[in-house]
Amino acid sequence: MDKRKVAIIGGSGFIGTWLVKRLRARHDLQLKIIDIKESEHFPQMYQYGDVTQVQSLRQTLAGYDAVINLAAEHQDNVDPISLYYDVNVEGARNVCLVAAELGIEQIIFTSSVAVYGFVEQETDEQGLFKPFNHYGKSKLEAEYVYEAWRMSSDTNRLTIIRPTVVFGEGNRGNVYNLFRQISSGRFVMIGSGNNMKSMAYVENIAARLEHALDQRSIYQVSNYADKPDFTMNQLVNVISLSLGRKNKTIRIPYLLGMCGAAALDIISKISQRKFPVSRVRVQKFCARTQFTSNVKNNFVAPVELNLAIEKTIKHEFAHK
Secondary structure, eight states: OOOEEEEEETTTSHHHHHHHHHHTTOSSEEEEEEESSOOSSOGGGEEEOOTTOHHHHHHHHTTOSEEEEOOOOOOTTOSSTHHHHIIIIIHHHHHHHHHHHHTOOEEEEEOOGGGGOSOSSOBOTTSOOOOOSHHHHHHHHHHHHHHHHHHTOTTOEEEEEEEOSEEOTTOOSHHHHHHHHHHHTOOEEESOSOOEEEEEEHHHHHHHHHHHHHHOOSEEEEEEOEEEEEEHHHHHHHHHHHHTSOOOOEEEOHHHHHHHHHHHHHHHHHHTOOOSOOHHHHHHHHSOBOBOOOOOOOOOOSSOHHHHHHHHHHHHHTTO
């Protein structure tokens, strides 16, 4: 039986590495990692490719049947801002252009719940689009690009998955920073801590992407979040318990936290130095980010959320 040839753009990154770990055990797939940086874990599968350079995609995607695009500019402090649109939007156009040229008929795109912006209640796929930052805006524009590609041919198959904040072993994003601060005993709670948070474990995201690859849906858009959701206060308690320490949270009012973050933003702009605290990060920390999916796809996450938190903390902090 011929193997399906699957190209993973952005496969050298955090989610991509976990996805390749999962898919490489299968004998019915031939994998290729396409990225601007070499894969640390799977160099034998790696080939240089840049979504902003059409010709590099033509060379790397030739002969492949399906594309999973994980490549993105996603950090809170990307400079210049145009990079969000160069990579996320123009990159989407380039992927779709080359897919049309080469006859690739399946694309899986990881978007983000950032397309909804701040939400007042648990939000499913029917939520209104109100992205508050350039990351969310560029992801939403990219979705429209992929949807236009899907509509251009009756045989094109598109899955868009919108994960909430992703965490797991090896990640150095916002959730890791939260774990690290609590572990160090220097965690500061800004605001009441009653805002609800959804999270997604990286191994479950990888499994969800594999499920989408096998489903081969003509068109599906779905959020992804592991359940249950926690308030920030509950999450800090869960993390503290996993660390085997008492919750000794320092608290400051929201307005004071925002004022301090605004001052750091000014200093950052003058000094060209980036700080771990900014107004955007304080807003995101204190916002309600609670999401669910009403899309029926028979997917079951392999790892429960509480266990995922324990596994991540054990991996990152147990030796400390």
